[in-house]
Amino acid sequence: MVIEVELHTQGLLFDRRPADVIVAVDVSERQHAERELRRRSQDLARSNADLEQFASVAAHDLQEPLRMIDGHLHVILNNHSQGLGPRARQHLAFVVDAAARLRDMVRGVLVYARVPAHAAAFAPVDSAAAAWEALGFLRHAVDQSGASVSIVDLPKVNADFNQLRQLFQNLIGNAIKFAGGARPEVALRAEPWTDGCWRFTVSDQGIGIPAHQRERVFGLFQRLDNQIDGCGIGLATCRRIVERHGGRIWIEDGDHGTTVTFTLPGPTVVAKQAHAAESGGDYRA
Ligand SMILES: Nc1ncnc2c1ncn2[C@@H]1O[C@H](COP(=O)(O)OP(=O)(O)O)[C@@H](O)[C@H]1O
Numbered sequence: 271m272v273i274e275v276e277l278h279t280q281g282l283l284f285d286r287r288p289a290d291v292i293v294a295v296d297v298s299e300r301q302h303a304e305r306e307l308r309r310r311s312q313d314l315a316r317s318n319a320d321l322e323q324f325a326s327v328a329a330h331d332l333q334e335p336l337r338m339i340d341g342h343l344h345v346i347l348n349n350h351s352q353g354l355g356p357r358a359r360q361h362l363a364f365v366v367d368a369a370a371r372l373r374d375m376v377r378g379v380l381v382y383a384r385v386p387a388h389a390a391a392f393a394p395v396d397s398a399a400a401a402w403e404a405l406g407f408l409r410h411a412v413d414q415s416g417a418s419v420s421i422v423d424l425p426k427v428n429a430d431f432n433q434l435r436q437l438f439q440n441l442i443g444n445a446i447k448f449a450g451g452a453r454p455e456v457a458l459r460a461e462p463w464t465d466g467c468w469r470f471t472v473s474d475q476g477i478g479i480p481a482h483q484r485e486r487v488f489g490l491f492q493r494l495d496n497q498i499d500g501c502g503i504g505l506a507t508c509r510r511i512v513e514r515h516g517g518r519i520w521i522e523d524g525d526h527g528t529t530v531t532f533t534l535p536g537p538t539v540v541a542k543q544a545h546a547a548e549s550g551g552d553y554r555a
């Protein structure tokens with residue numbers, strides 16, 4: 271049997287004569303545990319990469335037959351539906367609806383799978399600009415619902431601009447969609463957090479999420495209400511984006527509406543990271 275030991279020596283006087291104390295610590299178990307941990311994290315990284323590639327390829331290849339279905343459905347609708355009876359037309363409407371849902375799901379999975387692959391380098395970006403651009407993408411939903419969205423004093427952060435815009439778009443989109451019939455009121459705020467990070471909140475006064483579901487909704491395809499349109503990929507994508515930036519995202523406790531909170535590193539973290547890289551040190555936000 272091989273034992274791995276760490277030796278520590280210390281010089282001292284013993285009976286007024288110089289002596290060495292040598293302590294041998296058996297570190298076999300610790301070394302074994304460290305090797306096992308390294309092996310497991312390599313396995314995990316490999317299977318994550320396989321999964322990403324699988325999801326991306328599958329979603330991409332599914333788009334081609336979907337385009338065919340869509341195209342032919344529209345030919346039937348535009349050129350041949352007059353000859354169909356009311357029941358056949360109703361069935362056709364169901365197929366059109368299902369095809370549109372499937373298209374949204376495939377697009378959503380593609381966006382989710384490509385969060386790491388389509389990543390740009392992080393840079394200091396204006397998070398207010400990302401939020402305004404997200405609002406531009408949501409103009410139709412904002413106009414239709416009459417939503418009021420307030421964006422107050424958002425800071426510069428160290429981020430990938432497009433992913434930050436996607437994050438705001440998903441969260442503001444949810445706040446508008448789950449307003450429960452009332453005029454949506456959405457507020458985006460940020461305040462300084464620890465270690466040069468910022469803490470953002472996106473709050474609404476809508477239908478809320480029960481306390482015991484607040485973690486579940488971040489899972490892929492997890493939805494609480496099937497009457498409202500959606501695929502259940504939005505919050506899972508948000509979590510992936512925030513975690514890629516070294517932050518955390520969660521739903522705040524509260525009795526009214528929903529407040530989603532996430533953290534992101536500020537530009538000072540970049541400066542510290544750059545300084546640490548130059549001096550060969552390590553810096554963690
Ligand atoms: N702001 C919100 N208010 C109430 N419920 C929400 C809110 N955001 C998310 N949810 C719940 O979490 C689920 C998952 O959200 P998401 O992943 O964005 O999927 P989708 O929007 O496609 O339903 C939603 O279906 C909804 O039940």
Ligand SMILES: [Mg+2]
Nearest residue numbers: 444500504505
């Ligand atoms: Mg959503």
